[in-house]
Amino acid sequence: MARNVEFDEAAAIQKAMEVFWKKGYNATSLRDLTDAMKINSSSLYNTIGDKQELFVRCVQHYTDIRKEDWDKRLSSERSPLAILKDYIHEAVNIIINCEDSCMAVKSAFEVATNDERVKKILAADDQRSYQFLHNLIKKAMDKGEIRDDEDPALLADYFNSIWTGWYESFILHGDPIKIKRMAEYFIKQLTK
Amino acid sequence: MARNVEFDEAAAIQKAMEVFWKKGYNATSLRDLTDAMKINSSSLYNTIGDKQELFVRCVQHYTDIRKEDWDKRLSSERSPLAILKDYIHEAVNIIINCEDSCMAVKSAFEVATNDERVKKILAADDQRSYQFLHNLIKKAMDKGEIRDDEDPALLADYFNSIWTGWYESFILHGDPIKIKRMAEYFIKQLTK
DNA sequence: TCATTTCTGAAACAATTGTTTCAGAATATT
DNA sequence: AATATTCTGAAACAATTGTTTCAGAAATGA
Numbered sequence: 001m002a003r004n005v006e007f008d009e010a011a012a013i014q015k016a017m018e019v020f021w022k023k024g025y026n027a028t029s030l031r032d033l034t035d036a037m038k039i040n041s042s043s044l045y046n047t048i049g050d051k052q053e054l055f056v057r058c059v060q061h062y063t064d065i066r067k068e069d070w071d072k073r074l075s076s077e078r079s080p081l082a083i084l085k086d087y088i089h090e091a092v093n094i095i096i097n098c099e100d101s102c103m104a105v106k107s108a109f110e111v112a113t114n115d116e117r118v119k120k121i122l123a124a125d126d127q128r129s130y131q132f133l134h135n136l137i138k139k140a141m142d143k144g145e146i147r148d149d150e151d152p153a154l155l156a157d158y159f160n161s162i163w164t165g166w167y168e169s170f171i172l173h174g175d176p177i178k179i180k181r182m183a184e185y186f187i188k189q190l191t192k
Numbered sequence: 193m194a195r196n197v198e199f200d201e202a203a204a205i206q207k208a209m210e211v212f213w214k215k216g217y218n219a220t221s222l223r224d225l226t227d228a229m230k231i232n233s234s235s236l237y238n239t240i241g242d243k244q245e246l247f248v249r250c251v252q253h254y255t256d257i258r259k260e261d262w263d264k265r266l267s268s269e270r271s272p273l274a275i276l277k278d279y280i281h282e283a284v285n286i287i288i289n290c291e292d293s294c295m296a297v298k299s300a301f302e303v304a305t306n307d308e309r310v311k312k313i314l315a316a317d318d319q320r321s322y323q324f325l326h327n328l329i330k331k332a333m334d335k336g337e338i339r340d341d342e343d344p345a346l347l348a349d350y351f352n353s354i355w356t357g358w359y360e361s362f363i364l365h366g367d368p369i370k371i372k373r374m375a376e377y378f379i380k381q382l383t384k
Numbered sequence: 385t386c387a388t389t390t391c392t393g394a395a396a397c398a399a400t401t402g403t404t405t406c407a408g409a410a411t412a413t414t
Numbered sequence: 415a416a417t418a419t420t421c422t423g424a425a426a427c428a429a430t431t432g433t434t435t436c437a438g439a440a441a442t443g444a
Contacts (some may be wrong), residue, residue: 003389003390003391003392003439003440003441003442004390004391004440004441004442005390005391006391006392006440007392024218024302025218026216026217026218026219027218029430029431029432030431030432030433031430031431031432039392040391040392040393040394041393041432041433041434042391042392042393042394042433042434042435042436043391043392043393045432045433045434046390046391046392047391050432050433051432051433100305101301101305105301105360106301106302108360108363108364109293109297109298109301109302109359109360109363110216110298110301110302112363112364113292113293113363119363119364122364123364123365126361126364126365150377154373154374154377155377157361157370157373157374158374158377158378160357160361161357161358161360161361161374162354162357163357164356164357164359164360165352165353165354165355165356165357166353167301167356168297168300168301168353168356169318169349169352169353171300171301171304171305171311172300172304172311172314172315172318173315173318178349181346181349182346182349182350182353185342185346185347185350186350189381195409195410195411195412195419195420195421195422196410196411196412196420196421197420197421198410198421198422199422221400221401221402222401222402222403223400223401223402231422232421232422232423232424233402233403233404233423234403234404234405234406234421234422234423234424235421235422235423237402237403237404238420238421238422239421242402242403243402243403
């Protein structure tokens with residue numbers, strides 16, 4: 001009986017995400033967003049909602065595409081340890097190549113401390129990568145590729161939290177060699 | 193020939209720092225600041241400067257008191273390895289007890305990406321703790337307390353960047369046990 | 385084709401933003 | 415005590431904030 005929404009919501013979310021990613025939640029204005037999304041604020045409020053709601057959707061989108069991206073990167077038939085090593089090298093590449101750091105990390109420190117919904121999304125994303133690592137580590141242990149005298153759950157937590165500091169280091173010093181050397185050391189620790 | 197400044201600038205900076213620490217740079221308004229500092233905005237602009245300048249001063253203050261705090265905590269006559277272990281345990285205690293995470297880390301991700309002065313202050317602070325660790329690690333190696341088949345500079349970098357991820361983990365999961373277990377694993381790695 | 389519903393664009397909204405103004409109070413020197 | 419200088423408080427500033435309004439354009443189903 002009536003009109004349909006004209007703009008492509010998925011594309012608009014993608015654009016909004018890019019702005020939030022670069023500038024952070026609080027430094028991004030509604031004008032910044034509607035400019036990038038190429039929609040009017042009335043359309044935004046009619047379909048998605050207010051700024052907070054939009055941000056939640058963007059964080060969710062970020063973790064969604066990150067999941068897909070990792071699935072693609074690591075969909076090999078190689079051994080568990082080889083995949084773990086790939087994971088580390090891919091992570092290093094992302095850290096030293098992306099201009100705006102990691103949106104999940106930035107949002108954890110800027111928004112998750114105050115916004116329960118954002119915290120939940122980021123915690124779920126963290127849990128997902130944790131599970132991925134946990135499985136791989138267990139398999140690698142079963143195959144005897146890495147020593148099995150440590151709790152795989154502990155190793156997965158440790159593994160999973162190592163990147164954030166490397167992001168910070170790269171922001172402060174911009175030194176890719178530093179990151180690469182830490183990664184090599186980390187791999188060495190894991191295997192010996 | 194004239195009046196002196198009435199308010200206690202050091203105390204005002206301290207108060208402003210607390211607000212910035214809790215809320216972040218962009219979410220803090222000038223009213224938030226002048227309320228906490230208990231001064232008028234005209235006094236603020238006459239003495240310290242604008243919001244950015246005030247923030248720079250607060251970040252500097254944060255790293256200053258952090259330096260003093262660590263000097264106090266670690267001014268023991270114990271062995272290098274014992275001091276390294278103390279360092280880890282103190283860091284864990286700070287991480288799992290502070291409500292508003294670490295201002296340096298938060299500012300690195302929210303502000304240092306865009307503000308060169310803030311980046312410089314945080315990089316210098318990072319460099320300071322790096323040097324502290326580097327010296328200790330070298331001493332511990334000389335004394336044979338930890339194995340010396342790794343570059344102490346690399347170990348210091350690795351050591352220095354490990355905390356940030358633990359802060360993030362604590363924000364997302366609020367689980368002190370997780371942090372403590374990672375710390376114990378880290379110590380074990382270091383010594384064996 | 386028409387009626388009905390929904391979406392869009394531009395403008396406006398009040399509130400808040402960071403910053404400035406300035407008259408008068410306050411004080412250090414003479 | 416007089417004077418000169420500086421600081422403070424309250425108010426105002428324009429600009430921007432997030433959000434809402436609403437008339438009219440658009441498109442659906444009858």
